[in-house]
Amino acid sequence: MIPAAFDYVRARSIDEALAHLQQHGSEARILAGGQSLIPAMRFRLARPSVLVDINPARELDSMTMDGVLTIGATVRDSAIERAAWIGELRWSLLHEMSRVVADPVIRQMATVVGSLCHNDPAGDWTTAALASRAELVIRGPAGERTVPIDDFLVDSFTTAVAEGEMAIAARFPVPDDRTAGSYQKVERKVGDFATASAAVQVSLAPDGTIRQAGVAIAAAGPCALRVSEVEALLTGQKPTADLIRAAADATSARSEPQADLRGSVEYKKHLAGVLVTRGLRHALARLGVQA
Numbered sequence: 661m662i663p664a665a666f667d668y669v670r671a672r673s674i675d676e677a678l679a680h681l682q683q684h685g686s687e688a689r690i691l692a693g694g695q696s697l698i699p700a701m702r703f704r705l706a707r708p709s710v711l712v713d714i715n716p717a718r719e720l721d722s723m724t725m726d727g728v729l730t731i732g733a734t735v736r737d738s739a740i741e742r743a744a745w746i747g748e749l750r751w752s753l754l755h756e757m758s759r760v761v762a763d764p765v766i767r768q769m770a771t772v773v774g775s776l777c778h779n780d781p782a783g784d785w786t787t788a789a790l791a792s793r794a795e796l797v798i799r800g801p802a803g804e805r806t807v808p809i810d811d812f813l814v815d816s817f818t819t820a821v822a823e824g825e826m827a828i829a830a831r832f833p834v835p836d837d838r839t840a841g842s843y844q845k846v847e848r849k850v851g852d853f854a855t856a857s858a859a860v861q862v863s864l865a866p867d868g869t870i871r872q873a874g875v876a877i878a879a880a881g882p883c884a885l886r887v888s889e890v891e892a893l894l895t896g897q898k899p900t901a902d903l904i905r906a907a908a909d910a911t912s913a914r915s916e917p918q919a920d921l922r923g924s925v926e927y928k929k930h931l932a933g934v935l936v937t938r939g940l941r942h943a944l945a946r947l948g949v950q951a
């Protein structure tokens with residue numbers, strides 16, 4: 661199918677994009693990588709009458725590391741995959757995740773911020789952003805605000821970006837050098853959304869206990885889900901096989917997937933626990949801990 665008729669405007673700056681959003685209100689949609697929006701328009705699931713293309717806005721195409729990793733709204737997934745710092749231990753969660761989002765062709769166009777704004781229940785970026793404790797920078801007519809990812813993800817395909825606003829960047833705290841992570845995804849084939857996935861990030865204290873844990877799962881509810889029970893269970897504890905088993909059980913219990921072509925509810929709940937187990941083991945092994 662071809663999309664319903666729409667107008668197309670190019671924004672060369674954030675101000676220009678906001679002016680277009682102001683002018684067209686709820687009729688307008690931001691176009692970033694277009695990898696989700698254009699298919700949705702072709703299936704007539706979305707019918708915006710104006711697309712505001714933010715790709716010409718050079719100020720959105722930057723990535724900086726200054727105590728925090730700031731990823732501008734037109735930075736592509738592929739730029740993360742190729743970044744010089746991505747191989748560092750502390751970025752192992754984003755490293756593993758960035759190589760399994762969709763497929764390499766889609767990653768050339770899809771943007772990190774667009775993926776967060778799309779907020780698919782099985783999204784890889786939203787899941788990793790929860791475990792990393794990322795935040796989004798949103799700008800609108802009333803100015804700029806920074807929203808933690810937990811508050812940003814409101815419901816399936818719905819975020820805290822209000823009418824007339826846009827997300828201009830995603831910010832990821834730079835983990836310390838006693839931090840490692842892992843992203844575990846089961847997909848039917850390369851390029852598919854997750855049947856289930858788990859993002860794990862663990863920071864160790866000098867005495868070997870877990871100082872901070874980030875654990876999130878995808879395809880387990882209306883949007884990516886922080887498993888706060890498991891984060892609390894892990895924090896302050898010495899990593900052991902028993903602790904990981906308890907984390908897996910708590911994850912399976914918390915997961916609320918829907919049955920579909922990818923699997924039954926029971927299978928997906930079990931899988932969520934298995935993937936958290938694998939993620940914790942991988943992250944801890946990277947820090948030299950066998951559990």
Ligand SMILES: Cc1cc2nc3c(=O)[nH]c(=O)nc-3n(C[C@H](O)[C@H](O)[C@H](O)COP(=O)(O)OP(=O)(O)OC[C@H]3O[C@@H](n4cnc5c(N)ncnc54)[C@H](O)[C@@H]3O)c2cc1C
Nearest residue numbers: 690692693694695696697762770771774775777783784827
């Ligand atoms: C075949 C296929 C397989 C895929 N597989 C996966 C997968 O395995 N895992 C996964 O996580 N994703 C997957 N995706 C989704 C892909 O990664 C999307 O492109 C991505 O989620 C959206 O990014 P985008 O830059 O293309 O956004 P767009 O398609 O341009 O926009 C998506 C939505 O976000 C809004 N938006 C975008 N940027 C902003 C902004 N700065 N401010 C406010 N609103 C904004 C748009 O208005 C639109 O509503 C897949 C897509 C396809 C087509």
